[in-house]
Amino acid sequence: MYVLIAYDVSTKTPSGQRRLRRVAKACLDYGQRVQNSVFECKVDPAQLVDLKTRLLSIINVDTDSIRIYNLGSNWQRRVEHHGAKESYDVDGTLMV
Amino acid sequence: MYVLIAYDVSTKTPSGQRRLRRVAKACLDYGQRVQNSVFECKVDPAQLVDLKTRLLSIINVDTDSIRIYNLGSNWQRRVEHHGAKESYDVDGTLMV
Numbered sequence: 001m002y003v004l005i006a007y008d009v010s011t012k013t014p015s016g017q018r019r020l021r022r023v024a025k026a027c028l029d030y031g032q033r034v035q036n037s038v039f040e041c042k043v044d045p046a047q048l049v050d051l052k053t054r055l056l057s058i059i060n061v062d063t064d065s066i067r068i069y070n071l072g073s074n075w076q077r078r079v080e081h082h083g084a085k086e087s088y089d090v091d092g093t094l095m096v
Numbered sequence: 097m098y099v100l101i102a103y104d105v106s107t108k109t110p111s112g113q114r115r116l117r118r119v120a121k122a123c124l125d126y127g128q129r130v131q132n133s134v135f136e137c138k139v140d141p142a143q144l145v146d147l148k149t150r151l152l153s154i155i156n157v158d159t160d161s162i163r164i165y166n167l168g169s170n171w172q173r174r175v176e177h178h179g180a181k182e183s184y185d186v187d188g189t190l191m192v
Contacts, residue, residue: 004165006102008131008181034163035104037133056178065179067130069100069167072174082152083161085104 002075003031003048005039005055009064022058023066026051034081040071098171099127099144101135101151105160118154119162122147130177136167 005027011017024033030051031041043051055066071078101123107113120129126147127137139147151162167174 004100006131006134008134035102035133035161037131038102038104038163052178059179061179063180065131065177065181067134068176068178069165070174071165072168078166078168080164081161082148082164083155083157084159085161 001043001045001048001073002071003041003043004069004071005041005051006067006069007037007039007059007064008066009037009059015060016063019058019060019064023055026054026058040075097139097141097144097169098167099137099139100165100167101137101147102163102165103133103135103151103155103160104162105133105155111156112159115154115156115160119151122150122154136171 007020007023007027009016009020009023011020020037024039027033027039027041030043030047031039033039041051052068059066103116103119103123105112105116105119107116116133120135123129123135123137126139126143127135130136137147148164155162
């Protein structure tokens with residue numbers, strides 16, 4: 001399944017910047033960064049559980065938030081990109 | 097339909113900060129901010145065209161990007177929120 005992960009953290013502190021890097025690294029193991037704090041990941045249900053567990057171990061639940069959207073199987077038809085940076089193909093570089 | 101709008105801009109410059117405020121204002125006319133640069137909007141097809149036209153008139157296409165995801169009708173089942181800030185109910189405060 002394809003999921004969109006949006007991460008919100010204050011990166012004004014070094015610890016926040018570190019959490020953002022760690023969240024990005026976790027998401028990049030499953031997909032691609034499409035915007036500064038938005039990732040599209042291709043995961044099976046077990047991988048999604050692993051990814052969520054990892055993300056929840058990284059974030060500060062008092063200050064950070066993560067939203068995970070299940071994009072379904074026809075995600076390519078569900079997304080439009082405008083402006084800078086080309087849209088990524090999450091299947092393009094993903095090692096599965 | 098429910099759409100997710102993710103906006104990416106460098107807010108290091110005053111003009112970028114101004115664009116972000118204008119994008120947020122446009123999105124808030126149709127829905128809610130759920131993260132710093134992520135909005136969930138409830139729109140009909142005509143409103144979506146209006147919103148897109150407005151957003152594209154605001155952004156700097158060389159530096160900014162907007163991604164619009166169609167969340168479908170069962171969007172509430174498609175999203176999970178973790179950490180700070182409660183999940184918003186886009187129907188809760190929207191004036192339709």
